[in-house]
Amino acid sequence: MRATEKELPQHRASAGATGSAGNVPAGGKLIVLTAPLTESIDHAGFFIQMALASIPQWLEFVLNKKYPQWREVERNDDGSAKYMPAGVRVLEKALLREYSSDEVVACFPDDLDKFIGPNTRVVAVSTHNPLGVTFAAGVYTSIYGSSKEPLNSIYSRLMFDKIKSSPYRKNFQVVVGGSGSWQITQTNAAEELGVDCVAEGRSESTEALALFRKAVAGETLPRQMHLAHPISRDAILFPDKRTTFGVVEMTTGCGRRCQFCLPDLNPQIDMPKARIMDAVRANVRQGNKVISLATEDMFIWGQVHTATPFFFPNREALVDLYTEIVNTPGVESHLLSHCTMAPFVVDPKLIQQLSEVLLPKSPIHLPLLSTHPQKKALVPLIGLETGSVRMAKQIMPSKGIPFSIDDWPSVVLEGLRIANQNNWFPMMTLIIGNPGETDEDTRATLDLVYEMDRRGLFAFLVPSIFTPLHDTRMAHQTGVTQTRQLSPLQWQLMMKCWKHNLRPGQYSWWGPMAWRVGALLMWLYRLRKLNGPNFTWPLMMFARVLPEKFLQRMGKIHVGKPLDVKNRRELLAVLRPNYLKHVRADSGDLPEEVGEFTSGSKPLHVVASVPSLRVMP
């Protein structure tokens, strides 16, 4: 049973006394916010967090060797965290509408003891991927390990154990939120982790404040709760404290309506430029040198709810926003988050202009790929998902709009050509084992990957196993659930992607040999037992034990066949007139007859020029 408010010490009365961490009240803080260490660290770029989310514990030594200081975090004078994931910061801001800054603190898990005291009523945890059961994360640990849990999950559990074992545990309730909180409900892990309430949704909502009020009053919280998403730009809160990687929200929602996608279910909102800039400046003021705008698709910003469809990017607005961000004094580097492929084909000039603005501030160097004088590169995350048009029609019919999904492979290859020409080398995710996926679908995706290689195009291909995300349109569908269920072709696709990723490394004399020997040793030592017989020949292909043509003749692999691909001009030529009118004439390749299309008997005059010159406020 929980203590009632009467039994609890008066938290406000204790605000003056100081405890062990700087000016922390001896009775602890009323509301303590935290997030797993592996989601809060702010150095070495995005990749380190993605690695922590994907590798098992026994491979931690690799990270320790490469980044010996990865666990070292910075604190403010009072012991609170200098930076925290953006989700924690927004929650903190939401709470500060009702509670004073003496009552709320955001700290790293190691410092929880300093802030949790007899006065503490809520410990609120923000999670991104606490149990590693999401796509791309779980799959790699299960390929490599007996422990199926990625490092991220190990560190999350350590944090939950620490909260659970607090001597004041009976005085407070544990609330978990954030984009990964669903993993706790879906795996029924709340009790084991000591979580009282999983609150999914946004902390700006009135429900969120009501929830905290209840917890502060000592009332028992519901096990699960939904917090509404703001529907207007003005209702979104922007943190004025430093965020991990300088993450500042740029948009919510997407609009392309992929069936498996969770963020797409949120309202499509693009944030006002002035508020984005305030958050950028706040980060810089507090010592952040890196900024990253969080979005599902950066290209919709400036084109949400305008007269132009959102899939025709607002070139001027985007270039203006990014120019101002990277030119903000103190911003030394800028990282891209997510985007989509079709805009590369729609407006190559935008890509060229953004490259000029963003490349000098990109911290990513790809010496073997980039033509930039300092070998800088831009690496946004883009969903490729499948090369099979049949499968794409089922799971993501609007992924390539304004282009038809029938042209998806062409959109991917043309988009990637334009990207690579401008030193963008995206990280592209693929889903393996979609519900109803046939060998023919996997062959089609392999054809696309082989075609990339044939054309000398490059993206980091990150295959993952289909994970039904709760509430999505595919939430109740089942595909492949374990790596052992993968067919030989699905394994080949997985290994072909990784072979493709290593292509730049093959230019060195030692690269091919190191990978070949390493892969074979791993297979002999562990992987053949873990992953079963379907893994064997794809591994041999990856390790280049035998030439691919030879393996094909043996009937062990499928060597992708050349694809008949439309170029940009051909893609534009089949665009619907009401879409074509939004394509910018200065980006070239427009059909000759543009300007006069015939719609029935009536000629329709089309200005293929500036779709929208709206620059965002």
Ligand code: B12
């Ligand atoms: C930036 C980002 C990253 C960055 C930085 C992450 C960081 N630690 O700051 C990087 C690239 C490192 C990253 C990595 C990964 N990411 Co990520 N990432 C994002 C992105 C684009 C923005 C996140 C963000 O900061 N949003 C802005 C803040 C304000 O929103 P928020 O966190 O959701 O917080 C709000 C609410 O959730 C709520 N809230 C948050 N915490 C709490 C706590 C409580 C108690 C309450 C009540 C409410 C609450 O209030 C906030 C505001 O209202 C999102 C997509 C998106 N648009 O959300 C994907 C996203 C969250 N990532 C995703 C994934 C899959 C990953 C990886 C697993 C990918 C991988 N395989 O490597 C890793 C995991 C990393 C890790 N350490 O766990 C998925 C999550 C899917 C899931 N969990 O089921 C998303 C949704 C992308 C997608 N399209 O699918 N990511």
Ligand code: SF4
């Ligand atoms: S394009 Fe990406 S963010 Fe948009 S709906 Fe599809 S998967 Fe979701």
